[in-house]
Amino acid sequence: xxPPDRWTAASLLPDMLERGTRTxxxxxxxxxxxxxxxxxxxxGESFNPMELALSGRCLxxxxxxxxxxxxxxxxxxxxxxxxxxxxxxxxxxELAQGREDTFLRAFEAFLRLVYPQGHPHCPRxxxxxxxxxxxxxxxxxxxxxxxLVAPASLLLVLVGDFDTAAxxxxxxxxxxxxxxxxxxxxGVPRRLPSSASAAEVREAMADKPNLDVVLGHPGGLRRRDxxxxxxxxxxxxxxxxxxxxRLGQTLRDRLGVTYGVASRFFGASLIDGPWAATFSVGAxxxxxxxxxxxxxxxxxxxxxxxxxELEDERQAFAGSYRVSLATSAGIARELARLARHxxxxxxxxxxxxxILGTTRTxxxxxxxxxxxxxxxxxxxAGELPAGEPSATG
Numbered sequence: 001x002x003p004p005d006r007w008t009a010a011s012l013l014p015d016m017l018e019r020g021t022r023t024x025x026x027x028x029x030x031x032x033x034x035x036x037x038x039x040x041x042x043x044g045e046s047f048n049p050m051e052l053a054l055s056g057r058c059l060x061x062x063x064x065x066x067x068x069x070x071x072x073x074x075x076x077x078x079x080x081x082x083x084x085x086x087x088x089x090x091x092x093x094e095l096a097q098g099r100e101d102t103f104l105r106a107f108e109a110f111l112r113l114v115y116p117q118g119h120p121h122c123p124r125x126x127x128x129x130x131x132x133x134x135x136x137x138x139x140x141x142x143x144x145x146x147x148l149v150a151p152a153s154l155l156l157v158l159v160g161d162f163d164t165a166a167x168x169x170x171x172x173x174x175x176x177x178x179x180x181x182x183x184x185x186x187g188v189p190r191r192l193p194s195s196a197s198a199a200e201v202r203e204a205m206a207d208k209p210n211l212d213v214v215l216g217h218p219g220g221l222r223r224r225d226x227x228x229x230x231x232x233x234x235x236x237x238x239x240x241x242x243x244x245x246r247l248g249q250t251l252r253d254r255l256g257v258t259y260g261v262a263s264r265f266f267g268a269s270l271i272d273g274p275w276a277a278t279f280s281v282g283a284x285x286x287x288x289x290x291x292x293x294x295x296x297x298x299x300x301x302x303x304x305x306x307x308x309e310l311e312d313e314r315q316a317f318a319g320s321y322r323v324s325l326a327t328s329a330g331i332a333r334e335l336a337r338l339a340r341h342x343x344x345x346x347x348x349x350x351x352x353x354x355i356l357g358t359t360r361t362x363x364x365x366x367x368x369x370x371x372x373x374x375x376x377x378x379x380x381a382g383e384l385p386a387g388e389p390s391a392t393g
Contacts, residue, residue, distance in 0.1 A: 002148070002186075004118055008132030009140040010148065012087060014044040014052060016141050019083035022076040026083060032069065036062050040069060047267025049120040050185050051340070052149065057329060060161045064170055071174035074149060079138045088133050095129055102205060102212040102381040103278070109201045110214040110379035114274055120188060121273055150180025157336045159328040188271045191218035193372035203381040211286055211382035215293055216276025217375040221268040223341045229317075229351075230358050230366035231265065236313040237305040237363075238296065238371075239263030239277050244312070246296045247277060255292055257285040265370070270341070275371060283385045290378065298373045304364030318352040 002010050018041070019026045033040055040056040054074075058066045098104045108123045115122035124132070156171060196217040221231050239262050242248035247261045258279045267273030277297070281289045305313075324330045325348065338347055347354075 002144070004124060005132075006140070006144055007124065008129070008136045009144040011044065012084070012091070012136065012141055013144055013148070014042045015087050016079050016084065017042045017073050017077050017145075019087070020078045020080045021072045022078050024072070026080070029069070029073075032065075036065065038062055038066055038069070040066060040073075042073070047121070047273050048269045049267075050270045055329075055333075063158070063160070063162055063167065067167075067170055067174050071178075074154075075175075075178055077145060079141050079145075081138055084136075084138055084141065088136070091133055092130060095126060095133075099126060100205070100208075102208050102210065102280075105203045105205065106212040106214045106379045106381035107276075107278070109203055109381065110216065110276065110377060111274065113199050113201055113377040113379060114196050114216070114218050115191065119191075120271065121267070146180070151175055151178045152180065155336055155339050157332045157339070159332040159335070185270050190220055190222070190272055192220035193217045193275070193370060193375045195220075196372075196375045196377055198374065198376055200378040201380075202384055203379070204384050205382050208382040209282065210280050211283055211380050211384075212278070212280050213286070213290065214276050214278050214379045215290065215297075215376055216263075216274050217372060217377055218272070219265045219268060219275035219370055220272050221265050221275070221370050222272050223269050223337075224343065227362065227366040227369065228268065229355055230362040231268075231370045233310060233313050233317060233355070233358055234300065234305065234363045234367035234371070235263055235265060235275070236317065237309045238300050238367075240313075246300065246309075247279075247293060250292050250296050251279060251289055255285075255288065257281050257289045257292075261293075283383060286380065286385070294373065294376065297371065297376070300367055301371060301373050304360060304367060307360055310358075310360055310363060314356050314358065318355040321352055321355070 018029070020029060024032065032038075036058065038056065038058040041054070043053050043055070045051065045053065054070060056066050056070065111121055111123055123129075154175070158167060221228060225231075237246060239245045239247035242252055242260045242262060245261075245263075247263060251258045251261045258281050261277065261279035263275070263277035265273065265275050277293055279289065279293070325334060331348070334348060335345065337343075338345055
């Protein structure tokens with residue numbers, strides 16, 4: 001697993017892959033794509049830290065050019081110094097702006113409560129990230145590219161109207177001779193809710209009367225888990241939607257203390273991420289809102305969902321999954337997701353039935369396994385009530 005002292009270079013890699021190759025400058029690369037209406041983007045997502053994602057779309061007649069360009073970006077990036085300096089300045093600005101964002105401050109404080117230093121989900125402090133950006137050099141980005149980007153870990157999915165045999169031949173051609181690191185996903189120990197101890201941190205931010213609140217703990221859920229669907233359904237009953245979930249009905253409709261509240265399993269992918277409920281409240285309503293949220297979490301943990309609640313969420317989940325497969329891009333995304341989690345492609349057809357067949361008993365058991373009222377950690381950021389210090393407990 002990449003150590004924290006290389007996280008800065010790894011975080012810059014997706015953007016730098018788009019900023020020039022050995023034969024194409026950033027402008028030339030953009031012109032090649034835009035003149036033909038080709039979309040090609042590289043991204044990294046914080047709650048899937050084991051992945052570098054590339055997505056593209058083009059007319060069928062340009063698929064060979066898309067593959068040529070994709071291969072060149074992956075294999076022969078140039079990491080221009082001028083582009084690295086621009087990106088560094090941009091990221092430093094984003095970091096400074098994030099210091100004024102109550103949600104980001106609360107969520108990062110929460111993650112530092114529930115994950116140890118060095119864990120992929122534990123963010124470094126503001127000062128550490130600034131220092132990393134100021135010190136990173138071209139050679140650092142080039143080295144992390146050499147160590148992490150390799151054909152053995154490349155998963156290529158294409159969906160559309162093309163000659164499959166010809167496309168396979170083309171893909172083999174553009175990636176021929178490419179060698180590099182292995183495809184093994186680094187072992188990251190699973191963190192179950194029981195691994196957390198209830199704790200609290202409050203971040204004082206002047207002139208921020210709306211407080212952002214994060215209440216949760218490690219989720220311990222991964223996509224391949226047998227109880228993944230049941231856990232997602234249980235969370236949906238609790239807090240997926242402000243308008244229909246228990247947390248929304250209580251905090252928004254009954255108490256009127258927030259406009260929006262949601263809970264979710266963050267990053268339940270190749271590794272497990274946290275589970276948390278998030279909402280914004282005024283300082284005067286903080287204690288009442290947190291107490292009410294805790295009560296709803298305990299109520300679901302104690303008794304599970306009702307059959308009517310569960311049926312609503314089963315239908316919504318199965319329906320949204322079917323809708324997500326209505327486009328070629330949606331099918332490609334799902335095929336890639338199944339492949340990288342080593343799940344059968346038959347799930348494209350079978351998953352809705354599995355969702356609809358998940359029982360109330362299974363959901364209640366998953367909730368008890370992945371949501372723990374006694375382990376809840378609280379993070380709050382904003383203009384705290386008068387006389388209340390910013391402190392970690």
